Amino acid sequence: MSNLSRRTVDNPHQGWSVAAPSSVFAPVAIPHDSVRRVPASVIGAGFVLYVEDNDDLRELVVELVTVAFHRRCVGVGSYEELVALGEEALRCSVAILDINLGPNRPSGIDAYTWLRDKGYTGRIVFLTGHASNHPLVVEAKRIGGAEIFSKPIDPDRLRSIVEDEGQ
């Protein structure tokens, strides 16, 4: 993970933590060092958007999706970073949103609302480490239009989510 740098909100088009195969058209046997930062303009159909405020987990998922599942993935750490990413985020095929993005911070539900308001039509999946009756989880269930999975999910489940992209 050493070559996966943190993003900076000030310069989002230079700083997004985006992992991509060395060749996006041949996603096979990707070595670790092929995970790299790429300009946000590369983001497009087939990408997985992952919104998670835990740095370790976010960067790990980006790398796992890329290396093990052969999909391209962009990770953002907050609602603000998602908004800063703007139209690029809308081109992703599947969005995986952590529900709780930190105390007193906009939540994954805000991210969901922003995506839908912007016309995002891809698949949206919520991930949560909270109880099913936690108010944020209840709110996520109430708005509908997205699946909710509780952490920890099996890696195969993550694989099925990213491989079913666009459904």
Added chain:
Amino acid sequence: MTLSRDLAIRHAWRGAFVAAALNALGMSVDFVLARDIPKVSIYPFAMSALVGIGLVVFLLIRRQQATVRLGSVVFLLNTVAILVALWITSGYWATTGRTWTPFQANKLGALAVAMLAPQLGVGLASIAGFAATAIGKFYFLDPEIQRGFPVGEPWFILIYALFGAVLLIYRLRGMALEREMLRVQAEAAAAERLARTFLRLRDYTNTPIQTIAFTTELLRAKNHDLKPILDRLERAVNKLTELGHALNSYENAHKWSPGDESLAAMMMAEQLFGSEPRRP
């Protein structure tokens, strides 16, 4: 929160305190009313009133160390002082030669005990004491005086005693029910706290477990030689996941309140680490 035992102690202390205060006040008023009776002595009135005052002071001093037993003992001592005084003073009233309603204080006492006694045994004993001293005193009076008593006396005291006993039982059962409700509420609150703690612990560990699970998968994809090691790690993760699932049953026991969700992470961090919040 008031615990059921706290409530029992409060009731006992308060009942004994009020009984002692009523003793001091009632005996003082009784003496004022009886002062014109020939040969009346202040001593029985004063003895009972002073015992009442002394017990009031004693209860105030011991307020922080109060127990049900303390309340019961004080209540009994107060009752004994009253009974001794009434045994003597009822003789004064009976010998006035004027119209007198016998044993009013005993009858009032039997009903007051029902309202104030800390425990059933103490209450029944006190009621029996008020009844027994009235009836006993009657038979110690001169037969000529006995014949001047209203019809049915001194046996009316038994009706008061019966009513007093019933009221006492009714009141104590009500208090027991109240204490039981408090106990159940306290248990429910404790269970809620436990559930909240379990859920926060589980929530807190979900993301680290997820990180381990994904790291295992990533290492598996990168290095096939590590399979035996990663299999063990995966089994360990599965065990931790099962533990998390086992705690799901606590979800129904915990009702989130407004504001809980934003405080949860901070409180969790404070409880676990005494430090700033860490994200689940």
